[in-house]
Amino acid sequence: MANVHSFCLYIFLTLVFWLPIPLGSNRPWAWAIMAVVSFITLAGLLLATALSKNSKTHLWESLKPYKLLLLPIMLFQVWTLVQLVPMPFAISSNGDLLGELSSNANIISLDPSQGFSSLIKGMSYLCIMVLTIILINTEKHIRLLLKVMLASGLFQACYGVISIYAGLEESLVFEQHISHYATGSFYYKNHFANFLLLTTATSVGLLVANLSKNSGASVKQRLKSFLSAMIKGKAVVRIALAILVIGLVASRSRMGNAAFFVALTITGLYALIYFKNRTPSLSILLVSLFLIDTFILGAWFGVDKVKAHIESTSFAQESRDEVNIYGLTLLKERPIVGYGAGSFYTVFPMVQGEKVTSFYDHAHNDYLQFSLEFGIPATLLLGITVLMSLWQCMQAMRQRNHALMKGVAFGCMTAIIGMLIHISVDFNLQAPANTAYFVIILTLAWQSRNIGQRTKLHSSHN
Numbered sequence: 001m002a003n004v005h006s007f008c009l010y011i012f013l014t015l016v017f018w019l020p021i022p023l024g025s026n027r028p029w030a031w032a033i034m035a036v037v038s039f040i041t042l043a044g045l046l047l048a049t050a051l052s053k054n055s056k057t058h059l060w061e062s063l064k065p066y067k068l069l070l071l072p073i074m075l076f077q078v079w080t081l082v083q084l085v086p087m088p089f090a091i092s093s094n095g096d097l098l099g100e101l102s103s104n105a106n107i108i109s110l111d112p113s114q115g116f117s118s119l120i121k122g123m124s125y126l127c128i129m130v131l132t133i134i135l136i137n138t139e140k141h142i143r144l145l146l147k148v149m150l151a152s153g154l155f156q157a158c159y160g161v162i163s164i165y166a167g168l169e170e171s172l173v174f175e176q177h178i179s180h181y182a183t184g185s186f187y188y189k190n191h192f193a194n195f196l197l198l199t200t201a202t203s204v205g206l207l208v209a210n211l212s213k214n215s216g217a218s219v220k221q222r223l224k225s226f227l228s229a230m231i232k233g234k235a236v237v238r239i240a241l242a243i244l245v246i247g248l249v250a251s252r253s254r255m256g257n258a259a260f261f262v263a264l265t266i267t268g269l270y271a272l273i274y275f276k277n278r279t280p281s282l283s284i285l286l287v288s289l290f291l292i293d294t295f296i297l298g299a300w301f302g303v304d305k306v307k308a309h310i311e312s313t314s315f316a317q318e319s320r321d322e323v324n325i326y327g328l329t330l331l332k333e334r335p336i337v338g339y340g341a342g343s344f345y346t347v348f349p350m351v352q353g354e355k356v357t358s359f360y361d362h363a364h365n366d367y368l369q370f371s372l373e374f375g376i377p378a379t380l381l382l383g384i385t386v387l388m389s390l391w392q393c394m395q396a397m398r399q400r401n402h403a404l405m406k407g408v409a410f411g412c413m414t415a416i417i418g419m420l421i422h423i424s425v426d427f428n429l430q431a432p433a434n435t436a437y438f439v440i441i442l443t444l445a446w447q448s449r450n451i452g453q454r455t456k457l458h459s460s461h462n
Helices: 002-018 028-051 053-082 112-135 139-165 189-209 219-231 234-250 254-274 280-301 303-312 320-333 344-350 366-374 376-399 403-422 432-450
Strands: none
Touching: 002 028, 002 112, 002 139, 002 432, 028 112, 028 432, 053 112, 053 366, 053 376, 053 432, 112 432, 139 189, 139 234, 139 403, 139 432, 189 234, 189 254, 189 280, 189 403, 189 432, 234 254, 254 280, 254 376, 254 403, 320 344, 320 366, 344 366, 366 376, 376 403, 376 432, 403 432
């Protein structure tokens, strides 16, 4: 069983690193790989567990603390399936607006093919969540996962920055056009920025977890200890973190940059007030993050350009607000059941007005798009789940003495707040790589409070 566990662990970590590489897994063949690998890995792990008498009890016990996280995600997938199943009654009462789109008025979804694709992706996210709970169950494995996420973000940042400063016109693999802003291996700059937001946040958490605990020393000794830590192994993480920030700034994503630094500020202030057994090293780290990363690296690599981009953007040029207005018109028709997963592309043209001249296959607001496609109740279910995960981070930072778990909670809290801000103006949860990473972060948020406290670490699975 231990060999199977280790094999599945490294398959899972390989998948985590792979996900953003093929255009953020935002192509059918790419997310199909995600689905197949996650399904097979979980199936193999469950089969091995079923054949091992001693592992059955441990498996279900390890899942119990996460039932309030898993149950809403499972119910959401059930609802996605229900949207595809014929009902014994007609769904839509607005025949003028939607009748011509639906070949079967008894099915909630107005685009069943997209709904089925969304179901497959949703099930793969659920598998990734379960795999994270089962496989990432020790301090060693948590550090390993965080390092893989750091390496993945670092690869994307380096690739994105090198591509624009090397003057490449097309990407090396997928022959995508390269503009004056960094996109990494993603097609869309805001998906790239959001991915770096997530990986930068968890990397900050990894750095926080490694801070010195020497709280009784003098100021000189504290500073010496902090600098010594930076010179040693932690310097690699610190340098990588600086590169991630460079990549984020080079994306020229207005809200991506704003969301990260606002989230980091909120989390940093919370940590300074509520961190249990807070050390001075935390204050030094946070100050260095803002001073070095924001002002020095940003000045060299483009914060001024991001600022200019924000100032030059007028409301007249932005049609996203109009999209939201027309989207709300659709939402009034089906606020409870929605139009079916993945149906925005199909439904929105029916209400698109003359003021919107661009093509929109997404709402540029995940709150609105989820409400349109899944209905307000299902969207609230997901929202409550995310907020419960945020609460787990906050409690872990206040209650845990474990340095790693407090660091994980810090990183996850930053990532969750950043994502909640960023998706208000974009569709980052429509990129499978970003969603998969966010699912992992939500799981880590719960683990930061549970591992080593409510559940035992079983060395048999190391």
